[in-house]
Amino acid sequence: MDWGNAVINEIGKDNDGTVTQLTGVLHPEGSVKTTKWKLTWLPETDELVKLLLVGFDYLITKKKLEEGEDFLDVLNPSTKKETLALGDSNMHNLQRGEILQLERKGHFICDVPYFRSSKPIVLLSFPDGRQRTSLLK
Incomplete structure (x- = not known):
């Protein structure tokens, strides 16, 4: 870095x-x-943890509805995307509700912390109003 x-x-x-x-x-x-x-890379070691990155997008595709416009016409058909990833071993210590930034991915909140190696840590990302979209690239 x-x-x-x-x-x-x-x-x-x-x-x-x-x-x-x-x-x-x-x-x-x-x-x-x-x-x-x-x-972005991590060394290949047995200490890496599995992650599930869950990105949410806006429910409506426009900033403002026109008068008489039906909101059903501007509903976003794809508001959730899940991506599997690997994380550094320090992520074992994440607690539920803790906020962190992943380099070049954005800010996340820990929803499900580390429990065992067969279950991924679940991190959630929500739109913050500054980005065009929060869905993971």
């Missing part, structure tokens, strides 16, 4: 096309703000 940029010279993929390796050179003078493509 905050090391600058890395210039990727080679992308290694397996037979299925899944990226398995990146080879590059650290470029500390690079600007995180002007870099087009960003990568």
Whole structure:
């Protein structure tokens, strides 16, 4: 984090096309703000925790209804999206109701904390009025 940029010279993929390796050179003078493509990664360890990221979107697709307009015509057909993810082992300590920020994903509130490795931690994200949408990308 905050090391600058890395210039990727080679992308290694397996037979299925899944990226398995990146080879590059650290470029500390690079600007995180002007870099087009960003990568977030965690080391592959047994300590990572399973996450279920649940993003909610606005119920209505317009800021303001016109006079006589039926709200049923502007209901958002897709207001919830669930995404599986992995988190750092420090997330074992999250408590229900605790708020956190995931890098490049947004702010979340812990709904279901860590219980056992077979069950994911459930994190919820709601629109805050500043973003166009809160659904997870």
